Amino acid sequence: MSDPTVASAPAPAAPARLRVALAGQPNCGKSTLFNALTGLSQHIANYPGVTVDKKSGGYRHNDRTVEIVDLPGTYSLTSFSLEERVAREYLLNAQPDVVVNVVDASNLRRGLYLTFQLLELGFPVVIALSMMDVAKSRGLTLDLETLSQRLCVPVVPVVGHKGVGREELREAISRAAEAPTQVPATLNYGDLEEAVAELQARIAALPGLSEVVSARWMAARLLEQDSEAERLLRQNVNNAHGILDQAQAAATAFQARKGITPGDHIAACRDHLAGEILATSVHHAHRDRVPLTERIDRFLLHRWLAPAFLVLTVWVIYELSIVQGYELTKVTWPLLAGFRDLAGDLLPSAGFLHDPTVRSMGLWMVDSANALLNYVPVFLILFALIAILEDSGYMARIAFILDRILHRFGLHGQSTLPYILGGVFAGGCAVPGVMATKGIPDQRARMATILTVPFMNCLAKVPLYTLLISIYFPDTKGLILFYLSTITVIFALLVAKLLSVSVLRHMETAPFVMELPHYHLPTVTGVVRRSVDRTWMYIKKVGTVVVAVATIVYVLLQFPGLTPERQAHYHDRAEAAIVDFRATLAGNPLLAAVPDQDSLTRLVNLYTDYRSDRMMVGSREAAEALDARLQDNHPDLAPFLVRSRDPNARAAQGALRDLASTRKEIRRQMKDERIVNSALGQLGRALEPVTQFANFDWKINVALLSSFAARESSVATLGVLFDQPEGDNQTLEERMGAEQKAAGYTALTAVALMLFFALYPPCLATTIMIRVQTHSYAWMTFSIIFPTALALAVASVTYTTGVALNLTGLEMMTGIYVVALTLLILVGLFKAPFGRSLPRPGYRVPEGGAE
Known part of the structure; x- marks a missing residue:
């Protein structure tokens, strides 16, 4: 570096408020130092790119307010990646008073690459040498005075998590802001x-x-x-x-x-x-x-062992989070069901045929929220495991291992984490998957990842797959599940390639430059905190969308409602059932407990609640306690409900049971008819001319439309549309299969529907997250229109080809899989016609670490 020349101008007056930019390369300890300076708690992980957006905090020093802006971790100030653009735009536009360049003392050569660029920008710079304890443990001794002279800036050693050097750094920042203007140090080119x-x-x-x-x-x-x-x-x-x-x-x-x-x-x-x-x-x-990190990497990054260990890691993630986490929902669901019962008690009581709007909409909202909250145990475990991978340093190795393969399809090594979160095989969620794309520095690959993450098999897709496989492929369940769990990845890679060479081809690319950090043992506190924080973020972001969507779907399913003639028809049936009830109990003294319509409605509602509570109790003692509470709270109505040998009570219970059953059937038929004639039902019929080539009728269309709000809604909607006749007790598989097969549907329809569902646009929560990540309504709209057209085309070709060739569902599914896999191999054999901006590979490793 050349020696700076001090300007002749006197030192400027110290500003009352200092703006300080905190800049450094990924994984240099910058966020830890930010927390030490400001007292805030950012997420800290042993994984590059944790901080993507700039964040700010502040402190007081020498009667002066100092604002610290934590810039994204970046290797340089070029414009390849989102992090580089955010950091550089802030420095050029905000013109901070001082730039604190955080440099990892154990990886000094790597960190100086950014330092030279910051010095060249001409800002007053203070070097904060972080991780001094790590450098010392590795036998490194730094001559701070010589380093300061060579760089022409003050150098302050710090250990962020211990607070060592914090006050010295604050003092150096103040002195740098007050120092006379200097000609910036430069290097000779x-x-x-x-x-x-x-x-x-x-x-x-x-x-x-x-x-x-x-x-x-x-x-x-x-x-x-x-x-x-x-x-x-x-x-x-x-x-x-x-x-x-x-x-x-x-x-x-x-x-x-x-x-x-x-x-x-x-x-x-x-x-x-x-x-x-x-x-x-x-x-x-x-x-x-030989450093410990390099010794570990000799095993984990071995040419043949690395893929095996990666597969094992992914399997452990799924086993612990999806399989075992789902077991925990058996504990949480009774709590959520209890919350629903509490909400039902607080809301206005149900009517005999028509519930108050506040009650029906309120319970609809609670059910929608419960569908989200039921998976909280899964997400807590999943995010904890991801945090362990980040903190340990292995997440960066996953990107390292897969980058060369993913690059051939226009993706990036760091696309791996979004795909894992989205559900590579089954059980993820596209919302956190899209959120995780923030760390991808390559804009083209980032957009390709955002648009293809929804193809992964999120947990909400599994119920529909299970339903259709149980109906049409009972003898080949394993093979069909294998096809579905892998063909979505094949589709994602092929679509990513297609997008990269078409609508995304003009986007900027960046070299794959990633630090392979040293291995660290994750802390329990850090893992738990990030798991809870990310789960809570998921609940807040998705929960608000779920409530909004539930409201829209409720309205679309309720209106325009039944005609006055149909309402009168159901009202007459209800009146006839009530007349039969009273006629049956004529002369029975218990009839006096229900003298009018309101008391009768109260009795039927109490019967419904009592039956629900009896199903929840797990012992004879609990059942007896329930009966005792009922007799204490409702002594006049208890004989209708609690078992008794009294002939009058037994007659009353039988009459009430018949009345409640008739009321339930009438309400169900009213609901079915309302859905058929609703705006959503009419829309499903209007789409039949378009979906007929995939052999989708209006019921399937309505289920697919409702699943846009939430994937789980598909099976729930089918359960209503394919309802069972009076007196039957069939499963959804039995009644849906019987009706569809009677209408001429075959396993080809099921294959077309499953493929459509695999490629179907993301749910509304994911769509909103795409808008958040891309800052573009145009891309959000594209994420809906393009997959819909693609999914319908694939489903239509699948069904029409299968019919033309007289193929079975299994044969057609096998044929589609073979064609897709062959196309994937052919595309992967050829290098991308578009290249990165710098030669590959571009991996950065710790000094002494594994190459």
Whole structure:
């Protein structure tokens, strides 16, 4: 670095409020230091890219307010990734008073790459050497004075999680803000230095631009042909063509002369200087010792063992979170059911035929919320396991292992985590999967991942698969489940490739540059905290959407409602049932307990609640206690409900049982008719001309429409639409199978429906999350329209081809699978026509770590 020249201007007056940017590479301890300085608690993980959005906090020092902005972890200040753009835009637009560059003392050479760029921007910089304890444990001794002299900035050693160096860093920040203006330290670019200097001088002479950005930084970026730097120049200079032409000519001439791009040359200069500084500032006492991280990686990243260990890891995640976590729902569901009963008690009482709107809508909302809350144990375990993978350092290795494969389909190594969360095989959820794409630095791969994560087999898809397989493939369940669990991944990769070479082809790409952090033992506190925080975030984000969607679906299923003639018909049937009830109990003294319609409705509701409570009790003692409470709270109505040898009581109980059964049947028929004539039901009929090629009737259409709100709604809606006749007691599989087969439906329809469901647009909660992640209603709309068209096309081709070739459902499913797998192999054999912006591989590993 060249020695800075101190300007002659006096020191500026210290501002009453300091704005400090905290910048550093991923996994350097930046978020830990942010927490130590501000007292806030950010999520900290041993995984690159945890902080994607910039976050701020503050503290008081020397009677001055200091605002700390924690920028996303980034390896450089180019414009390849979302993190780089967010960090660079903040530095250029906000112009902070001081930049604290957090550098991992145990990986100094790697960290200095970003340091040189921050210095070149011209901000007052303070180096915070983090993880000094880790460096010491590895036998590293740092000469802080020499390091400070070479970099021309103050260097403060810190240990963030212990608070060591916190006050010294705060004092250094204040001194840097009050120091006289200095010419920023720079590095010499060797054979490119003359071109940089010429551009720098020309840019510095431009009015207004020097106040926005460092002329030397801009000169180097233009020679690297940085698109964001070119945009910034055009934005601030009326006629920028001359400078851009000069930069282009200089870059072309340099590459022709040296056979290397200016960007690669600049990167090599930075790395060379970092090596020189490392040689003069760092002493390694254990240079010959193989680090523990490298010894572990020799096993976990072994060519043949790595895939096996990865598969084992994924299996353990599913076994513990999905299988065992689902067992825990048997404990939580009675609690949720009890909450529903409590809500029913607080809401207005049910009518004989018509419930108050407040009650019916309220219980609808509770049921919708319970469908979400029932999976909380699964998510708690799942997020805890993901946190362990992050903190241990293995999550980065997963991306490392899979990147070369995923890259051929336009994806990124870090697409692995979203796919896992979305449900690679079965049991995930697309909402956290889409949320997890924030860490993907490649914009094209990130969008491809966002748009294909919903193809994964989320837990809510499983009930419909189970229903259809039980009806049409009872003898080949295992094979069909295998097809479904893997064909969704095949479809996702093929669609990602298609999107990458079509609608996403103009998006920027980034090199796959990822640190393989040192292994650490996760802390129980950290894992539990992040598991709870992420689950709570999921509940808040999805819960609000579920309530909104439940309201819309409720309205669409209720209105326009029954005609006056049909309402009168059901009312007459109810009146006839009540007349029969009273006639049966004529002369029975217990009839006096229900003299009017209100008391009779109260009795029937009490009967319904009592029967529900009796099903929940698990012992004879609990049943006797329930009967005792009923007799104490409702002494006049208890004889209708509690078993007794009294002839009058037994007659009353029989009459009440018949009345309640008739009322239940009438209410069910009213509900069915209301759904058929509802707006949603009519829409299902209107879609039949479009879906007939997949052999979907209006009932299937209504189920698919309702499942857009929540995947679980598909089976629930089918359960209502394919209701059982009076007096029967059939399962949904039996009655739906009988009706569909009687209508001429075959297993081909089931195959078409399952494939449609696999490719169907994401549920509304996921769609909203896509809007949040992309900040675009256009992409949210695309995520609905494109999968719908694709799913309908695949389902229609599947059914019509199967009918034309006279194939069975199993034969057609096998044929589709073989074709898709063959296409996947053929596509994977050819390298992508679009490339990354830098050569691959681009992995960054800890010093002494595994390559």
